[in-house]
Amino acid sequence: MLEWNIQSRAHQCQGCTSAFKDRQPYHTLLFESTHGYERRDLCESCWKSSSHGAKPELIAEPSFVSHWQGVYEAPPAGRPDAIQKDTAETLLRKLLERRDDRYRAASYILAVMLERKRLLKIKSQLREGNQRIFVYEHGSSGDVFTIVDPDLQLAQLESVQHDVANLLEHGIPQDADAVSQEEPFNPPSDIPSLAPA
Ligand SMILES: [Zn+2]
Incomplete structure (x- = not known):
């Protein structure tokens, strides 16, 4: 069964472990695993070097699904923790x-x-x-x-x-936490509708 999820970008290369710098280009590879998709972020030189798996080798792996290039952005220094409405x-x-x-x-x-x-x-x-x-x-x-x-x-x-x-x-809805895995699928109409404010 496929997992649908979020996987954060690494803050360091998963080949040579050197930290990504702001605006540094990187490569993301997606592989299939028994737990769903596994992501691997590599710096430009690890992507190219054969010691950590050159591009043709990685892509030739049977579990390979996708590759793209990105540009790393350093995370903002501090984040306001104020409680706010979901975006x-x-x-x-x-x-x-x-x-x-x-x-x-x-x-x-x-x-x-x-x-x-x-x-x-x-x-x-x-x-x-x-x-x-x-x-x-x-x-x-x-x-x-x-x-x-x-x-x-x-x-x-x-x-x-x-x-x-x-x-x-x-x-x-709060009750969503209490729903057990065994319960049958509930169509969205079962979610209690809240009166408009
Ligand atoms: Zn690297």
Whole structure:
């Protein structure tokens, strides 16, 4: 079973372990593993050098799925910790951390929203059985988001957009934590609708 998740960009090369500098170009490789997708970030010279696996060798690995180039951005020095309403991005991160099938469609819609805002860039489209997987990279943090295509029908779109608006306005319902893995799939309409403020 495929894991859909977020994988942060490394702050150092995973070949030679030297720290990435601000604006340094790097290479991201995605490999398939038993736990889902595994990401490897390499500096330019490790990407090229044969000691850590030259480009043709890495790409020839049977588990290889994708490669792209990025530019490292040093993280901002301090981040305000004030409690604030979720943005599309923070909500997407929370939903993906839950790995709850109920939020699959909402996660997809949020990724599309963020792509339109140019915060996420699509890097790859993969196929896992009959499922399509979108691999997005966050423009400034370099985090990689793997999103399962929910195969939304046009008729479902409105209700999913409504769910997303609700989640952005009110956050993820508290009871979502208590739901056990054994419970059957609940359609989004089962999420109690909150009266508008
Ligand atoms: Zn390196």
